Amino acid sequence: MKNFPVFVFPVSLEFYLNARHTHKQLLTVYNPYDFPVNFKVLCTSPNKFTVIDPEGVIAAQSCIDIVVRYTQPSAAHCNSTEKFRITMYDRNTQQALGKRDVPTKLLEGEPISANLESLSDSFHPLSTRSTPIRAVEEHKDHRVTCTHTPYHREQQPVNVVAVAVSICCIAALLLPTQPEPVTSSQWPDWLHIGSNLKLVFSFVLGLVSMLVLRP
Known part of the structure; x- marks a missing residue:
């Protein structure tokens, strides 16, 4: 079986x-x-x-x-x-x-279920009106009422150092790239930077932007 x-x-x-x-x-x-x-x-x-x-x-x-x-x-x-x-x-x-x-x-x-209606508590309909959320906690004879108020984010001060670093990175990215012929450029020779260095400035600019713009 x-x-x-x-x-x-x-x-x-x-x-x-x-x-x-x-x-x-x-x-x-x-x-x-x-x-x-x-x-x-x-x-x-x-x-x-x-x-x-x-x-x-x-x-x-x-x-x-x-x-x-x-x-x-x-x-x-x-x-x-x-x-x-x-x-x-x-x-x-x-x-x-x-x-x-x-x-x-x-x-x-x-x-016994036949007498449950007479022994049960009295139930009433609930109001559909929306009310603020309140948490009430009782401890012995003391009552503590906690009211949740809307949360407002405080305005954070502007990070001056981060802004300055961002401006420097943007200026560096606008400079000509080193492989360009020097004769065809109006910039001095020492202002030409390599592509690897520009990648570093781009990375730093991204980190600073996340730091400034994050909530």
Whole structure:
């Protein structure tokens, strides 16, 4: 027998003797696999329950709802545990793939959830008006209120040295390149600089520009 997990919700069933609406419940069986499977429902006390469609097929990546009815609720059956077993089978070989047991119990009285509305807190709708974000922290008898105000960036002073370096780098980049013929240039011989030196000035100008323009 293969050991495929069988997914069933809920994992247990509780019926209440004095609440007739609980005598009919649903079991949802999931098939998350990429192939269809057959299923079959068995019970330890079939005389107490009626199951609609206890056998069938679940398509790939689908689920089905199984209706379970408690047909003979009585005080003598209270607090006794029965079980449903859901077994999945391979459609071709009819080999069992996996199983899951779901315990059931008949309880006296009514479910507690019937009185939740009277015991719960009073809830009211929230206003849709936008309000400033406030964080309130209480510690014993002291209350501290923190209000987030808009952040304004202070104006930074202009870096005079960076501006001066930038002007020098720009002036150096405007000078003629050294390989140019000296006769065709109006600049003195000593003002001709090499291309490698211009690359250095360009790099320095880029660093200074990032320093000046960064937020």
